[in-house]
Amino acid sequence: MKSPGYRRYRLFSHHLASDRAARSSRQSGSPLSRPAAVATIAALGLATGISHAQVLDEVIVTAQKREQSVQDVGISINAFTGDQMKALGVQDSFDIATFAPGVHISGNLAGQNTQFSIRGVTQNDFNDIIEAPNAVYIDETYIPIAQGQTFGVFDIERVEILKGPQGTLFGRNATGGMVQYISRKPNMEEVEGYIDTSFGIYDSDANANEYRVEAAVSGPLGDNTGGRIAVLYNQRDGYLDNIYPFGEFGAGSIGASTSNSPGPGAGADMGDDDTIALRGILQFEPSDRLAFTFSVNYASTEVATGPYQSKPTIGVYDGSGPVPGGAFPGELVNVIDVAPGETRRSICADGTDCGSDQDNNGQPDDFVNNATGAPPPDGLADLGRIGAGGDFFGYIDPDGEDFTTSGDFAFADQGSIDTYGLTGRIEWAISDSVSLTSITDFKDFEKLLFIDVDSAPVNQSANYAGVDATSFTQELRLNGESDIIRWVAGVYYLNIDTDSDNGLKFPVNGLVPGAFSGIPGDPFDLGSDAQLETNSYSVFGQLERDLTDQLTFIIGGRLIREEKDYRFTQSLYPTQDSNQIHQGTPILIGPDFSSGVPAAFTDSTSDNLWAGKIQLDWRPNDDLLLYAGINRGVKAGSFNAQLAGGLPVPTSAIPYGEEELLSYEVGFKSSFSDGRTRLNGSVFYYDYNDYQAFLFTGVGGVVINADANTLGAELEVQSSPIDGLDVMLSLSVFDATVEDVPFRVDGPISKDVDPVYAPEIQIAGLARYEWPIASGMLSIQGDFSYSDQFYYNLRNFDADKYDSYVLVNASFGWTSADENWYVGLSLRNLTDERAGIQGFDLATLCGCNEISFRAPRQYLVNAKYQF
Numbered sequence: 001m002k003s004p005g006y007r008r009y010r011l012f013s014h015h016l017a018s019d020r021a022a023r024s025s026r027q028s029g030s031p032l033s034r035p036a037a038v039a040t041i042a043a044l045g046l047a048t049g050i051s052h053a054q055v056l057d058e059v060i061v062t063a064q065k066r067e068q069s070v071q072d073v074g075i076s077i078n079a080f081t082g083d084q085m086k087a088l089g090v091q092d093s094f095d096i097a098t099f100a101p102g103v104h105i106s107g108n109l110a111g112q113n114t115q116f117s118i119r120g121v122t123q124n125d126f127n128d129i130i131e132a133p134n135a136v137y138i139d140e141t142y143i144p145i146a147q148g149q150t151f152g153v154f155d156i157e158r159v160e161i162l163k164g165p166q167g168t169l170f171g172r173n174a175t176g177g178m179v180q181y182i183s184r185k186p187n188m189e190e191v192e193g194y195i196d197t198s199f200g201i202y203d204s205d206a207n208a209n210e211y212r213v214e215a216a217v218s219g220p221l222g223d224n225t226g227g228r229i230a231v232l233y234n235q236r237d238g239y240l241d242n243i244y245p246f247g248e249f250g251a252g253s254i255g256a257s258t259s260n261s262p263g264p265g266a267g268a269d270m271g272d273d274d275t276i277a278l279r280g281i282l283q284f285e286p287s288d289r290l291a292f293t294f295s296v297n298y299a300s301t302e303v304a305t306g307p308y309q310s311k312p313t314i315g316v317y318d319g320s321g322p323v324p325g326g327a328f329p330g331e332l333v334n335v336i337d338v339a340p341g342e343t344r345r346s347i348c349a350d351g352t353d354c355g356s357d358q359d360n361n362g363q364p365d366d367f368v369n370n371a372t373g374a375p376p377p378d379g380l381a382d383l384g385r386i387g388a389g390g391d392f393f394g395y396i397d398p399d400g401e402d403f404t405t406s407g408d409f410a411f412a413d414q415g416s417i418d419t420y421g422l423t424g425r426i427e428w429a430i431s432d433s434v435s436l437t438s439i440t441d442f443k444d445f446e447k448l449l450f451i452d453v454d455s456a457p458v459n460q461s462a463n464y465a466g467v468d469a470t471s472f473t474q475e476l477r478l479n480g481e482s483d484i485i486r487w488v489a490g491v492y493y494l495n496i497d498t499d500s501d502n503g504l505k506f507p508v509n510g511l512v513p514g515a516f517s518g519i520p521g522d523p524f525d526l527g528s529d530a531q532l533e534t535n536s537y538s539v540f541g542q543l544e545r546d547l548t549d550q551l552t553f554i555i556g557g558r559l560i561r562e563e564k565d566y567r568f569t570q571s572l573y574p575t576q577d578s579n580q581i582h583q584g585t586p587i588l589i590g591p592d593f594s595s596g597v598p599a600a601f602t603d604s605t606s607d608n609l610w611a612g613k614i615q616l617d618w619r620p621n622d623d624l625l626l627y628a629g630i631n632r633g634v635k636a637g638s639f640n641a642q643l644a645g646g647l648p649v650p651t652s653a654i655p656y657g658e659e660e661l662l663s664y665e666v667g668f669k670s671s672f673s674d675g676r677t678r679l680n681g682s683v684f685y686y687d688y689n690d691y692q693a694f695l696f697t698g699v700g701g702v703v704i705n706a707d708a709n710t711l712g713a714e715l716e717v718q719s720s721p722i723d724g725l726d727v728m729l730s731l732s733v734f735d736a737t738v739e740d741v742p743f744r745v746d747g748p749i750s751k752d753v754d755p756v757y758a759p760e761i762q763i764a765g766l767a768r769y770e771w772p773i774a775s776g777m778l779s780i781q782g783d784f785s786y787s788d789q790f791y792y793n794l795r796n797f798d799a800d801k802y803d804s805y806v807l808v809n810a811s812f813g814w815t816s817a818d819e820n821w822y823v824g825l826s827l828r829n830l831t832d833e834r835a836g837i838q839g840f841d842l843a844t845l846c847g848c849n850e851i852s853f854r855a856p857r858q859y860l861v862n863a864k865y866q867f
Helices: 004-009 016-025 031-047 082-087 093-099
Strands: 077-081 103-108 113-118 134-138 156-163 177-183 192-202 209-222 225-236 273-287 290-303 309-317 332-337 415-429 434-452 462-481 485-506 524-546 551-574 587-590 601-621 624-635 659-672 677-697 700-719 725-742 750-753 761-773 776-787 805-816 821-828 836-842 848-853 858-866
Touching: 077 082, 077 093, 082 156, 093 103, 093 113, 093 177, 093 761, 093 776, 103 836, 113 134, 113 177, 677 725
Parallel strands: 134 177
Antiparallel strands: 077 156, 103 113, 156 177, 192 209, 192 858, 209 225, 225 273, 273 290, 290 415, 309 332, 309 848, 415 434, 434 462, 462 485, 485 524, 524 551, 551 587, 551 601, 601 624, 624 659, 659 677, 677 700, 700 725, 725 750, 725 761, 761 776, 776 805, 805 821, 821 858, 836 848
């Protein structure tokens, strides 16, 4: 049996009358009403036959731990069914951000580690001991490792994006918001399934192709038992064309060997993906009051080195150049793009050359004193900026921001990500008004990914990011209701055990003298190794009471006990292989020097935290919901694991405190034009105390606490003005400020800044038209998304931001009359726009910034068969 939402991948399916009928069947919202609600919705959907769509699919969400129409929930939510996501071209978990106002992406590793940014709330620390402030869940189970937020989307029933603090019911680190993916469940009645294949060609000189296969089968396995198995295979070639050794630097000079190559296979194309994923679900219902669900999932991904490119940049200092006595040139106050004729390594206040900072101590001290002829204080060679307009080593990307580059530290299949998980769920209807739900979950994460720090044909250094982590969660909750009251109460336990290996790799044949021999080209790793165990215990509850037929009062809260045990070391490791880490006995070099010798940093914390919510919902009629509320969100403090060799960081800066958010929001949800149009909007103000912001300086960074505030508004309209035509348009506008951010830890200069990865304006739109023909149905669709410019470094230097962009997609499809077949043609990134993803400022290290972009234009053909 085909699910109602599948028909013609339609974005819109039934009239508002269906909304009202389904709403009535779920008015109490109790989980116990689920079978009746689903049956009602399915019947309404099937009753439409293959008639034209008239209004958006009614998406049923569980934002308040019970099933409700998205239009009945007084929370700013964007929800999409799996078939809607298919029509929108969503393949990776973060793709959906394009179509949700106020939602963007952040992260690191040139898109290989991507997290959500919601209303300017984000975290882009690249160490996996951190947890993101926007929580991501799969089937109500929390993903605690930031890397885990990046995954392939397949066989998904829906996604829910909740904006604003969700700490009451989804208490784990949901200060900014929450994204939840819900898998399709087994069909207990009859066998069904599908296979969905696609082939794409990228418009780049790398001649990259992409093959993707998604399939699932489901059906009864016996009395009261059903199962579902889904699989995803994706194979994408690298679309970033690497022409290394073009522009190679260092071969036979500055102590390097006759070859600059960091190893066999160097210079591979980047941007590839080779993923296989599997999910199995078994459901058993021994009675109409008891259900058991067990699921297992596994995914394995291999990728090349992260697809960063390089652009030349230059630092600006606020002091004068070299003077007798070797005075330093002050503080770094800006980074700008390099002009075509520029030969200075950095710019002093008097316009002279301040030198570079290749030992990364915060001062450009590798110059020769022009007045005295004194050698550099650290003994480094005075390299200059070799070649006007390039980085320190004379490199200029061969086509600027297009998809051809030259990078030496780039290897095929160098990186790997492996995850698996087990989940058990029990649902028990204790009575007609009370139910109990138990969710037990275990997850395992392993990864090792690499990037080239200078992203150029210069064998200087690379960065590796490894993690081996597990998580275990247990939730027990009760849901109940009476005529005028609905409530939920529960307890939650979380354990996260993380071993993070992050560091700098100085490869074979490199320019940097070996740490053990002092000979250039003798490889070693400079590692930052951190072990963090977190135990979190919480109790939570929420009560809704109908004060009148139209007015509802909501109050909720969560009490949290958070315990952390931490150990952090910085060490030197001998190594030989550019694709491996930690190949020898380490030598401890920090980070704690309080006893006069290098030592590990260890600490334990125990904190009591709380989150809460108070809100009023007013529904003057069936077509309008008005809501106003105050939410308090909280995210526990934790610890930094800064890269060794970075700017000096005192041990007092390793711990950072909890962040607290007070959110004030008013909004509305409405339907009109006889149910053909929905208009939703909200206005919000965020008042942050000790916002956790990532401050990147030199080649590393730390999380700091700084107060912040945001004022914003969102508006979304969804309409079927005529039969067969569906239109969506959304707008997000906000003004956010992070206050008194220092340019470096314990530095003398600070200023108010914009948060990173937070475009102030976002607009997205879609139009889709479908019409019948003798053999079925044809459809044509176009969508666009606009993002304002945004910074990728918290200091907001001029060179550290991406320009605004517009992404455009188009598709044309045919669905057979029996709805078993679909064939489509798509153009993604139709105008071949350069849309920035992630970047890092390395102006004082290599005279460059790392930059990365969304994939180039892609031509795609898709075919799906279902039974």
